[in-house]
Amino acid sequence: MKNKRVVAYAEWIIRWRWLVIFLSLVSVAAMITGFSKMDFKSDYRIFFSKDNPQLLAFEDMQDTYSKSDNVLFVITPKNGDVFTPDTLETLQWLTEEAWQTPLSTxxxxxxxxxxxxxxxxxxxxxxxxxxxSSLSKQDLQRIGDIAISEPLLVNRLIAEDKGTTAVNVTVEVPDDPQTAEEKQAVMVIANFARELAQKVEQRNPNLEVRLTGMVMMNVSFPEATIKDLSTLLPIMAFIVVPVFMWFMVRSTSGVITSVLLNLFSILGAWGLFFYLGGYLSGPAMSTPIVILTMGVADAVHILVTFLQQMRRGDSKQQAMVESLRLNMQPIFLTSITTIIGFLSMNASDVPPLHDFGNIVAIGVGLAFIYSVTFLPALLMVMPVKVRSKEPKAYHWMDNLGDWVIAKRKVLLPSFALLSVGVIAFIPNNELNDEFVKYFSKEVPFRADTDYTSEHLTGIYNVFVSVKTGKANGISEPEYLKAVDDFSQVAETWSEVRHVETITDIMKRLNKNMHADDPEWYRLPERKDLAAQYLLLYEMSLPQGLDLTNQINLDKSSVRVGLTLYNLSSNELLVLEDRIYDWFNNNAPQYELDVASSNMMFAHIGERNIKSSLSGTLIALVLISLILMFALRSFKLGMLSLIPNLLPAALAFGLWGMLVSNVGMGLSVVVGMTLGIVVDDTVHFLSKYLRARREKNLSPQDAVRYAFQTVGMALTVTTIVLVAGFYIMTLSTFTMNSEMGMMTAMTIAIALIVDFLLLPPLLIKLEEKQHEKATTDSELAESTAS
Structure with a gap:
């Protein structure tokens, strides 16, 4: 943007300041009405696109067999024994009451x-x-022994030590909820389960009840993020940002206008997002903190220059015109590059991350608009007190600039060696998620699930559908033997805690039909016998306890359920390969499907890395082209790639050195932070180029000018950004906390790179050119004289 146009624009804003303030308020009010369309989805399926192959496989299996979404009531008697009359009576009561759970099947x-x-x-x-209540000690002992010797029960509904048991409620939650009632189904089920758990503990004080299962995980997503929003956002909005802002700019009016600007940006971004049909999810709920931190950056640059000009004797109006003249182009550029960075998250394979990026992109756009409209207009009508002396911190920038210039020949190779050493640790990073660990240990679902895994069973599972390809084919002796062989092998695997297989029922029925002779605890040897036993058993089962959770309708396939210990995504993928390998080697004639919600999460990380990489590359190309055009220098545009890419590389190197596990949230950090770290580079380069082109300063003096004019503003914005993203590390939702930690680290490194590496690079690049230009000028003057 040309300076004359910016000056004319700034004068117009000042002249019509009351109108600008009024229109800003009207625009926010209009966008807020979008909250009437606010919707929240609490289904783990939202993390997967509709064409995700693992989601399609899982939904196909859910359609073939009964649903597997559940609430698991985990019961622990304080006396350590499940098999007492009181405990069994309460369990029986709970079992009957659990049928009243909404949508239970x-x-x-x-x-x-x-x-x-x-x-x-x-x-x-x-x-x-x-x-x-009428059972004798002998009866209780006999029932307990039967339970822990029954393969379908032990390590699933009863612990081997008889100290913990469970009641499993299977529910059928709508896959694509339309009505408000359907959308609230998960919350309604969870609330019913919690009330029922309280009733159990009131009925029998000897019992402790914990809740886990997929329904409780689903409802924990919104609950954890709502808790974060209600605690972390106020801390950031009303403590961290105002305190840091006031400490650096020492202007109450500036702090108030910044807080209002950010509030407008947050409300506007969410309102517009809801208007466009968006819905809230775990990642989306953290966007206010991100928008708040990003919005501060624009305000800080305008405020710092505005206050500097007033200290030099300018009036409020003159100071604001000059501030907008100096900052309009760089904050416009940084806003555009930041928006591109966050929009690159749309390449991710995780829809909630699309929403995260889109909401923040809208918020950053609004923050820019309000920074160059509402902020200057409001400052013109508010009293602004300016200290006659600049804070001492501003003089630190002068000293830092001199030190960097003096040490540039040491800084350049030292930084290069350090960078190579840190980047070498990037290969240590391993994509590895555990979906239960998406939540911190203070979240009830996580605590109850950890307890369940330690004392009873796991909630990780994998379902294996073995297809014969023909109706009633599951009664074939050859087929039953293959399924049984696989089940027995799977039970020996270290990852597997329990195997639910129809062959255990078939063997028990065969024994029953031979006078309960233990010698006959084996599979029927003839197809007709297997079919008859199965039919007789099914006809004897009460309603609601049929075998549709294991056998499909035409009896052409069965589902084997593997309950697992808590596994990482890599371990799940290894297990999946082992299952396919076993059938390929031992029963290749049967078609196989392997699916589960856990398997979906295991695959999404790898898919997300690949898709996010493409988005990051597109963002990098676009940002580089914009910088080359805006800076009017191909050379500086290419040079800017170093301070723009190096921070993320160093951050991932440090992560590989200190942590090494990379989760779903970190897979988009490079694209997201790319747009943020460019901000520092753009502001530093714009001031450097202004000194070179307008003031005709040498590269060394231009670097000093950049430190003097923008150094403190960059420091303030970095502190606020790091503080904002670090606040996210306190989130109970691990995806948000890890994303916050990595982003904070990247932004902090970016400032170090822009202060310690970029100036030596600029001087190295332009020093010879400047010396040549100076020599040519002196020769021309000598010749002329």
Whole structure:
């Protein structure tokens, strides 16, 4: 933008300041109405695009068999024994009450487990526990022994030490909720479960009840982020930003206008996002903190220059005109590059990260608009007191500039060697997620899940659908043997805690039909016998406890369920390969599907890295072209790639050195921070070029000028940005906390790079050219004389 146009624009803003303030308020009010369309999705499926292959495989399996979404009530008697009359009676009561859970389709517990035995020639199928209050010690011992010897129960619904048990409630949550009632289904189910858990503890004080399962995980996403929003945002908005702003600019009016500007940007971004049909999710809920930190940057640059000019004797109007003249181009450029960086998140394979990037991009755009409209207009009508002397911190920049210039020949090779050493640790980073660890240990779901994993069973699972390709094919002896062989092998794997397989039922039925002779605890040898046993058993099962969770309708396939210990994404992928390898080597004639929600999360990390990389490359190209055009220098545009890319590389090198595990949230940090770290480079280069082109200063003096005019503003914005993103590390949602930590680290490194590496590079690049130009000028003057 040409200076004359900017000056004319600034004068117009000042002249019509009351109108600008009024229109700003009207625009915010209009955007806020978008909150009427606010919606929140609490389904883990939102993390996957509709064409995600693992999601499609999982949904196909859910359609073939009964749903697997659940609430797991984990019951621990304080006396350490499940098999007492009081505890069993309460379990029986809970089992019956759990059927009232909204959208429940099945309830499984040790009390309603369908125990089979032979009575003469008759097969008896009945609840394992009946009338618990009348059971003798011998009966209780017998029932307990049956439970811990039953493969379908032990390490799933009863612990081997008989100290912990569970009631599993399977629910059918709508895949694509339309009505408000359907959208609230998960929350309604979770609230019902919590109330029921309280009733159990009130009914029997000897029992401790914990809740886990997919429903509780779903509801924990919004609950954790709402908690973060209600605690972290106020800390950032009303403590961190105002304190740092006041400490650096020492202007109450400046702090107030900055806070209002950021509030407008946050409300406007969310309002517009809802207007466009967006919905809130875990990552999206953290955007106010990001917008707040990003919005401060524009305000700081305008305020610092504005106050500097007033200290030099300018009036408020003159100071604001000069501030906008000097800062309009750089803050416009930094806003555009930041927006591009966040929009690059749309290349991610995780839809909530699209929303995160889009909301922040809208917020950054609004922050720029309000920074050059509302901010100067409001400052013109507010009293602004300026100290006659600049804060001492400003003089630090002069000293730092002199030191960097003096030490430039040491800084350049030292920084290069240090960078190579740190970047060498990048290969240490390993993409590895554990979805339970998306939540900190203070989140009830995480704490209850960790307890369940330690004392009873896991909530990680993998479902294996083995297809015969023909109706009633599951009764074939060859097929049953293949499924049973796989199940027995899977039980030996260190990752597997429990295997649910139809072959355990078939072997038990075969034993029952041979007078409960243990010698006959094996698979039926003929297809017709297997089919008859299965039919007889199914006809004896009560409603709601059928076998549709293991067998499809035409009996052409069965689903084997593997319950796992807590595994990382890499370990899950290794397990998936092992399952396919086993069937390829031992039963290649059967078609196989392997799916689960855990498997979806395991694959998404790798897919997200690849997709995010393409977005980052596009953003890098666009930002580089914009800088070359804006700076009117191909050479400086190419040079800017070093301070723009190096911070993220160094941050990932440090992460590889100190942490090494890279989760889903970190996969988009490079693209996201690229737009942010460019800000420092643009502001430093713009002041450097102004000194070179307008003031005709040498490279060394131009560097000093850049430090004097923009050094403190860059320091303030970096401190606020680092503080803002560091606040995110306090989030109970790990994806947000890790993203905040890495982003804060990258931004801090970016300032160090721009202060210690960029100036030596600029001097090295332009020193000879300046010396040649000076010599030519002197020769021309000598010749002329």
């Amino acid at each position: 099945r309830v499984d517990s040790i009390t309603n487990f369908q125990y089979t035995y032979a009575d003469g020639d008759e097969l008896i199928v009945e609840d394992l526990v009946q009338q618990p």
